[in-house]
Amino acid sequence: MNKKVNITTGTDASVINEALSASLKQYRSEKKMSLDELSRQAGVSKGMLVEIEACRANPSIALLCKLASAMGVSVADIVNVASKPSVHLIAAEDIPCLWRGERGGTARLLAGTSGPDMIELWEWKMHPGEIFTSPGHSAGTCELLHVVEGALRLTLGEESLTVNEGSSAIARTDLPHSYRCAEGGPLRFTMTVSERER
Template identity: 60%
Template sequence: MTKKVNKTTEAGADLDSVSAAVSRSIKTHRKAQKLSLDELARRAGVSKGMLVETEKGTANPSIAILCKIAAALGLSVADIVNVTDSPSAWLIASDEIPTLWQGEKGGSARLLAGTSGPDMIELWRWQMQPGEVFSSAGHPAGTLELLHVEQGTLSLQTEGAVLTINVGCSAVARTDMAHSYANQTEKPLIFTMTVAELHKNQRQ
C-alpha cells in the first residue's frame, strides 16, 4: 500500500500547508528551470497526471514520489516542503515541521530539518506501531542513512543486509537500493534517521 503525506496534525504542519508548500515549490522551480510538465515528469519518472495534480495541490504524493521530483529538479525534499533556508543558522518551529508519512496503525515520519539539494542532509524522526512497515524502491546513487533507535526494535532490510537494531543501538546503511523499515515487535518503535545524498562524491 502506498504511504501518503499525513492527513492529520502531529504538532506540525498539516496537510493543507504541506500540499501548498509542495505545489508552490515544484511549480516555481520547474518554471525557473524552463521545464515543461512533460519533461519534468520524464526526468522524475512519474506520470504527468500525478505531477499536474501535485502542482495544483490536490494530489497526496508518497515520500518516494516527492524524492523523485525533488531529485529531478536538483532539490531536496526539505526544499519543497519549506524547511530549508540560507542563513548560517535558522529555526524551524514545531508547527512548521511536516509529517510526510502515516502508517496504517498511527505511525508517522516527520522531516525535522534538511539542507538544500542536490547535495543534502535530512533529519527525520520515525514512530512505528507494532506491525507497521515502510518500503522504498531506493534513493539516488550514494545515499547513506544513519539510524538510532530511541525506543523499541527496528528491523531494517536492504538488498544486501538484514539488521535488527535494538534500543540504544545505531546503524549505517546504503539506501540507494530497495530497503524497508519495520516494527516486528509488540511494542512501539521510535528512531531518528539522518539521510545524506552527497552527489559530489559521485563525480570525483
C-alpha cells in the same frame, strides 16, 4: 501488509501539497519546461504532475524524493525546513509530518540542508505491524539510524537485520529498503540521510 502509505492527511498534507505545487510551477517556469519534459526527467507520470500542481495529489515520500532530485533541491527545501544562512530555528509546530502509518506511526522531517547535496534529520515512530517501504534513493545515499525505543527491522534488498534499542546502524539506501516495527512495543528512532548529487 506492504501497503504504500502516502503523506499524512490534514493540515500537514495541505501545506505540503501547496508548497510542492508552488515549487513545481516555479521550477517549470524558470526552466521553461513542459510537464512532459519534467515527467521524463523525474520519472513521474504527467498525470501525477498535473494532480500535484493542482493540489489534488497526496504524494508519497518516495515521490517527493524523486521530484526534489529532478529539480536539484532537497525535500527540506520543498517543505520549508531547510537551513538558512547562519542559523534557522524551526518551531515545533512547523515541523512537517510526511508519513502516517495505519496504526498511528509518524515520520517527521525535523530539519535539512538546502540543495541537491543534502543532509536530513528525521524522527520516526512506528507501532507493531507498521512498515514503510522505499524503492531506493539516488546512488550513494547513506542513512545513519539510532533506535531510541523498541526494535527496528531494517531490510536492504535481500538483507535484513534487527537494530535493538540503544543501537545504531549505517545503511546505504540506494537500493529498495524498508523499516518495520519489530514485535513488542512501539518503535522510535532517529535517522540522518545524506545524499550527494552525482
